[in-house]
Amino acid sequence: MRGQARQSRGDVPQPHAQLHATEPVLFRHATASALESPTIEQETETRDELDLPWQVVVHNDPVNLMSYVTMVFQKVFGFTRERAEKHMLEVHQEGRSIVWTGVRERAELYVQQLHGYLLLATIERVR
Protein backbone atom coordinates (compact mmCIF):
# COMPACT_ATOMS: atom_id res chain seq x y z
CA MET A 1 0.00 0.00 0.00
CA ARG A 2 2.69 2.46 0.94
CA GLY A 3 4.61 1.47 -2.17
CA GLN A 4 1.64 2.38 -4.35
CA ALA A 5 1.29 5.75 -2.70
CA ARG A 6 4.94 6.52 -3.38
CA GLN A 7 4.47 5.56 -7.03
CA SER A 8 1.52 7.91 -7.30
CA ARG A 9 3.45 10.78 -5.78
CA GLY A 10 6.05 10.23 -8.48
CA ASP A 11 3.48 11.36 -11.07
CA VAL A 12 3.02 14.76 -9.45
CA PRO A 13 4.74 17.48 -11.53
CA GLN A 14 7.75 19.07 -9.94
CA PRO A 15 7.18 22.69 -8.80
CA HIS A 16 9.67 24.08 -11.31
CA ALA A 17 8.13 22.23 -14.31
CA GLN A 18 6.51 24.36 -16.97
CA LEU A 19 2.81 23.92 -17.64
CA HIS A 20 1.80 22.43 -20.98
CA ALA A 21 -1.52 21.47 -22.49
CA THR A 22 -1.30 17.91 -21.26
CA GLU A 23 -0.37 18.81 -17.73
CA PRO A 24 -3.85 19.35 -16.29
CA VAL A 25 -4.70 15.73 -17.16
CA LEU A 26 -1.54 14.48 -15.53
CA PHE A 27 -2.17 16.69 -12.52
CA ARG A 28 -5.74 15.44 -12.16
CA HIS A 29 -4.48 11.87 -12.23
CA ALA A 30 -1.87 12.68 -9.64
CA THR A 31 -4.37 14.38 -7.38
CA ALA A 32 -6.72 11.42 -7.57
CA SER A 33 -3.86 9.08 -6.70
CA ALA A 34 -2.76 11.28 -3.84
CA LEU A 35 -6.29 11.22 -2.46
CA GLU A 36 -6.22 7.41 -2.38
CA SER A 37 -3.27 7.32 -0.02
CA PRO A 38 -4.86 9.22 2.87
CA THR A 39 -7.87 6.89 2.63
CA ILE A 40 -5.56 3.91 3.10
CA GLU A 41 -3.83 5.58 6.07
CA GLN A 42 -7.25 6.29 7.55
CA GLU A 43 -8.10 2.59 7.44
CA THR A 44 -4.86 1.65 9.19
CA GLU A 45 -5.49 4.15 11.96
CA THR A 46 -9.01 2.87 12.45
CA ARG A 47 -7.75 -0.68 12.86
CA ASP A 48 -5.15 0.49 15.38
CA GLU A 49 -7.85 2.25 17.33
CA LEU A 50 -9.79 -1.00 17.56
CA ASP A 51 -6.67 -2.76 18.81
CA LEU A 52 -5.67 -0.10 21.28
CA PRO A 53 -7.84 -0.42 24.35
CA TRP A 54 -6.20 -3.30 26.18
CA GLN A 55 -4.35 -3.08 29.44
CA VAL A 56 -2.02 -5.34 31.35
CA VAL A 57 -3.09 -5.66 34.97
CA VAL A 58 -1.00 -7.23 37.73
CA HIS A 59 -2.95 -8.56 40.70
CA ASN A 60 -1.93 -8.90 44.32
CA ASP A 61 -0.48 -12.17 45.48
CA PRO A 62 0.58 -12.67 49.11
CA VAL A 63 3.35 -15.11 48.18
CA ASN A 64 5.44 -13.20 45.66
CA LEU A 65 8.06 -11.06 47.37
CA MET A 66 7.88 -7.29 46.91
CA SER A 67 11.51 -7.18 45.82
CA TYR A 68 10.85 -9.95 43.29
CA VAL A 69 7.84 -8.16 41.79
CA THR A 70 9.91 -4.96 41.50
CA MET A 71 12.66 -6.85 39.69
CA VAL A 72 10.17 -8.42 37.28
CA PHE A 73 8.66 -5.03 36.39
CA GLN A 74 12.12 -3.67 35.69
CA LYS A 75 13.01 -6.66 33.50
CA VAL A 76 9.78 -6.97 31.55
CA PHE A 77 8.88 -3.31 31.03
CA GLY A 78 12.28 -1.68 31.46
CA PHE A 79 10.89 0.48 34.27
CA THR A 80 13.21 2.48 36.48
CA ARG A 81 13.46 1.15 40.01
CA GLU A 82 11.26 4.01 41.26
CA ARG A 83 8.53 3.33 38.72
CA ALA A 84 8.70 -0.41 39.30
CA GLU A 85 8.36 0.13 43.06
CA LYS A 86 5.43 2.48 42.54
CA HIS A 87 3.54 -0.19 40.59
CA MET A 88 4.57 -2.91 43.04
CA LEU A 89 3.21 -0.87 45.95
CA GLU A 90 0.02 -0.19 44.03
CA VAL A 91 -0.43 -3.94 43.54
CA HIS A 92 0.27 -4.54 47.23
CA GLN A 93 -1.98 -1.78 48.57
CA GLU A 94 -4.75 -1.50 45.98
CA GLY A 95 -4.81 -5.15 44.93
CA ARG A 96 -3.99 -4.39 41.30
CA SER A 97 -2.00 -2.09 39.08
CA ILE A 98 -2.30 -1.26 35.39
CA VAL A 99 1.26 -1.60 34.19
CA TRP A 100 0.82 -1.16 30.45
CA THR A 101 -1.83 -0.07 27.94
CA GLY A 102 -1.77 -0.62 24.20
CA VAL A 103 -2.50 -3.04 21.40
CA ARG A 104 -3.78 -6.50 22.25
CA GLU A 105 -0.96 -8.51 20.69
CA ARG A 106 1.71 -6.78 22.72
CA ALA A 107 -0.41 -6.90 25.87
CA GLU A 108 -0.67 -10.69 25.47
CA LEU A 109 3.07 -10.93 25.08
CA TYR A 110 3.63 -8.96 28.28
CA VAL A 111 1.16 -11.14 30.18
CA GLN A 112 2.96 -14.23 28.91
CA GLN A 113 6.27 -12.84 30.17
CA LEU A 114 4.73 -11.95 33.54
CA HIS A 115 3.28 -15.47 33.86
CA GLY A 116 6.74 -16.79 33.05
CA TYR A 117 7.85 -14.99 36.21
CA LEU A 118 4.79 -16.42 38.01
CA LEU A 119 3.06 -13.10 38.58
CA LEU A 120 -0.73 -12.97 38.55
CA ALA A 121 -1.39 -10.90 35.45
CA THR A 122 -4.30 -10.48 33.06
CA ILE A 123 -5.18 -8.47 30.01
CA GLU A 124 -8.36 -6.46 30.07
CA ARG A 125 -10.21 -4.30 27.61
CA VAL A 126 -10.10 -0.64 28.57
CA ARG A 127 -13.65 0.41 29.35
Next chain:
Amino acid sequence: MEIRRQGDVLEIAELDPFLAELLRQVPDSTNPESDESAAARLFSLPAVESETELCSEWKLYVEPELRRLFQTATETVAADLRQLNGTAKPFANCTLRIPRKHAEAWLSALNQARLVIAAKYGFTEAELSDHYRSPIGSRRDLGLFQVNFYGFLQEFILQELE
Protein backbone atom coordinates in the same frame (compact mmCIF):
# COMPACT_ATOMS: atom_id res chain seq x y z
CA MET B 1 24.01 -21.37 57.90
CA GLU B 2 26.15 -18.82 56.12
CA ILE B 3 25.24 -17.29 52.84
CA ARG B 4 27.62 -15.26 50.72
CA ARG B 5 28.87 -14.50 47.26
CA GLN B 6 32.25 -15.84 46.16
CA GLY B 7 33.03 -14.40 42.74
CA ASP B 8 30.56 -15.87 40.28
CA VAL B 9 29.20 -18.33 42.82
CA LEU B 10 26.50 -17.89 45.44
CA GLU B 11 27.53 -20.03 48.38
CA ILE B 12 25.28 -21.40 51.09
CA ALA B 13 27.65 -22.85 53.65
CA GLU B 14 27.20 -24.59 56.99
CA LEU B 15 23.88 -26.01 55.86
CA ASP B 16 22.59 -28.25 58.61
CA PRO B 17 20.93 -31.53 57.56
CA PHE B 18 17.41 -30.18 58.11
CA LEU B 19 17.87 -27.12 55.86
CA ALA B 20 19.78 -29.23 53.33
CA GLU B 21 16.80 -31.58 53.19
CA LEU B 22 14.44 -28.65 52.64
CA LEU B 23 16.61 -27.55 49.74
CA ARG B 24 16.58 -31.07 48.31
CA GLN B 25 12.80 -30.85 48.32
CA VAL B 26 12.68 -27.76 46.08
CA PRO B 27 12.29 -29.64 42.76
CA ASP B 28 9.58 -31.98 44.08
CA SER B 29 7.77 -29.09 45.73
CA THR B 30 7.35 -27.34 42.39
CA ASN B 31 5.07 -30.10 41.12
CA PRO B 32 1.44 -28.93 41.29
CA GLU B 33 -0.11 -31.97 39.64
CA SER B 34 -1.56 -33.47 42.80
CA ASP B 35 -3.25 -30.23 43.80
CA GLU B 36 -5.80 -28.42 41.66
CA SER B 37 -5.47 -25.05 43.38
CA ALA B 38 -1.68 -25.15 43.05
CA ALA B 39 -1.92 -25.98 39.34
CA ALA B 40 -4.44 -23.18 38.90
CA ARG B 41 -2.04 -20.76 40.55
CA LEU B 42 1.00 -21.73 38.44
CA PHE B 43 -1.04 -21.67 35.25
CA SER B 44 -3.46 -18.86 35.93
CA LEU B 45 -5.82 -17.52 33.27
CA PRO B 46 -4.60 -14.57 31.18
CA ALA B 47 -8.01 -12.85 31.26
CA VAL B 48 -11.50 -13.11 32.68
CA GLU B 49 -13.20 -16.40 31.78
CA SER B 50 -15.66 -14.61 29.51
CA GLU B 51 -12.76 -14.03 27.10
CA THR B 52 -13.24 -17.64 26.05
CA GLU B 53 -11.25 -17.55 22.82
CA LEU B 54 -8.26 -15.90 24.43
CA CYS B 55 -8.29 -18.31 27.37
CA SER B 56 -8.62 -21.43 25.22
CA GLU B 57 -5.85 -20.32 22.84
CA TRP B 58 -3.68 -19.60 25.87
CA LYS B 59 -4.20 -23.12 27.20
CA LEU B 60 -3.35 -24.54 23.82
CA TYR B 61 -0.29 -22.51 22.86
CA VAL B 62 1.12 -20.59 25.83
CA GLU B 63 0.67 -23.00 28.72
CA PRO B 64 2.90 -25.71 27.22
CA GLU B 65 5.62 -23.09 26.75
CA LEU B 66 5.29 -22.01 30.36
CA ARG B 67 5.48 -25.64 31.49
CA ARG B 68 8.73 -26.05 29.56
CA LEU B 69 10.11 -22.83 31.02
CA PHE B 70 9.33 -23.90 34.59
CA GLN B 71 10.62 -27.43 33.96
CA THR B 72 13.94 -26.13 32.62
CA ALA B 73 14.45 -23.98 35.72
CA THR B 74 13.61 -26.91 38.00
CA GLU B 75 16.04 -29.20 36.18
CA THR B 76 18.85 -26.67 36.59
CA VAL B 77 18.16 -26.46 40.30
CA ALA B 78 17.94 -30.26 40.63
CA ALA B 79 21.35 -30.55 38.96
CA ASP B 80 22.89 -28.00 41.38
CA LEU B 81 21.37 -29.85 44.31
CA ARG B 82 23.20 -33.06 43.44
CA GLN B 83 26.14 -31.53 45.30
CA LEU B 84 24.26 -32.27 48.50
CA ASN B 85 24.10 -35.98 47.80
CA GLY B 86 26.66 -38.49 48.90
CA THR B 87 28.39 -36.54 51.66
CA ALA B 88 30.80 -38.68 53.63
CA LYS B 89 29.06 -38.01 56.95
CA PRO B 90 25.27 -38.12 56.63
CA PHE B 91 24.58 -35.67 59.47
CA ALA B 92 27.39 -33.23 58.78
CA ASN B 93 26.80 -29.67 57.65
CA CYS B 94 27.37 -29.10 53.96
CA THR B 95 27.84 -26.35 51.39
CA LEU B 96 25.85 -25.61 48.27
CA ARG B 97 27.43 -23.59 45.48
CA ILE B 98 25.11 -21.99 42.96
CA PRO B 99 26.71 -20.55 39.81
CA ARG B 100 25.53 -16.96 39.35
CA LYS B 101 24.26 -17.81 35.87
CA HIS B 102 21.79 -20.22 37.51
CA ALA B 103 20.39 -17.48 39.76
CA GLU B 104 17.31 -16.88 37.57
CA ALA B 105 16.54 -20.60 37.48
CA TRP B 106 16.75 -20.68 41.28
CA LEU B 107 14.47 -17.66 41.60
CA SER B 108 11.93 -19.39 39.38
CA ALA B 109 12.10 -22.80 41.08
CA LEU B 110 11.94 -21.30 44.57
CA ASN B 111 8.97 -19.21 43.50
CA GLN B 112 7.20 -22.19 41.95
CA ALA B 113 7.75 -24.17 45.14
CA ARG B 114 6.51 -21.32 47.37
CA LEU B 115 3.38 -20.81 45.28
CA VAL B 116 2.57 -24.51 45.13
CA ILE B 117 3.05 -25.05 48.88
CA ALA B 118 1.10 -21.89 49.77
CA ALA B 119 -1.79 -22.90 47.47
CA LYS B 120 -1.76 -26.46 48.77
CA TYR B 121 -2.13 -25.38 52.41
CA GLY B 122 -4.13 -22.26 51.70
CA PHE B 123 -1.92 -19.98 53.77
CA THR B 124 -3.41 -16.59 54.52
CA GLU B 125 -1.56 -13.31 54.09
CA ALA B 126 -1.41 -12.99 57.89
CA GLU B 127 0.20 -16.43 58.23
CA LEU B 128 2.73 -15.64 55.53
CA SER B 129 3.68 -12.38 57.27
CA ASP B 130 4.03 -13.96 60.71
CA HIS B 131 7.75 -14.53 61.09
CA TYR B 132 7.55 -15.20 64.85
CA ARG B 133 5.40 -18.30 64.55
CA SER B 134 5.68 -21.04 67.13
CA PRO B 135 7.89 -24.09 66.40
CA ILE B 136 6.95 -26.58 63.72
CA GLY B 137 4.28 -28.91 65.05
CA SER B 138 2.56 -30.17 61.94
CA ARG B 139 3.08 -30.80 58.24
CA ARG B 140 1.30 -27.49 57.61
CA ASP B 141 3.73 -25.63 59.90
CA LEU B 142 6.59 -27.24 58.03
CA GLY B 143 5.07 -26.02 54.77
CA LEU B 144 4.95 -22.48 56.10
CA PHE B 145 8.55 -22.74 57.25
CA GLN B 146 9.52 -23.96 53.78
CA VAL B 147 7.75 -21.01 52.12
CA ASN B 148 9.58 -18.56 54.40
CA PHE B 149 12.95 -20.29 54.05
CA TYR B 150 12.70 -20.33 50.26
CA GLY B 151 11.63 -16.69 50.39
CA PHE B 152 14.72 -15.85 52.43
CA LEU B 153 16.90 -17.49 49.77
CA GLN B 154 15.08 -15.58 47.03
CA GLU B 155 15.80 -12.29 48.83
CA PHE B 156 19.48 -13.18 49.02
CA ILE B 157 19.67 -14.09 45.34
CA LEU B 158 17.81 -10.88 44.37
CA GLN B 159 20.27 -8.81 46.39
CA GLU B 160 23.16 -10.50 44.64
CA LEU B 161 21.64 -9.89 41.22
CA GLU B 162 21.34 -6.13 41.80
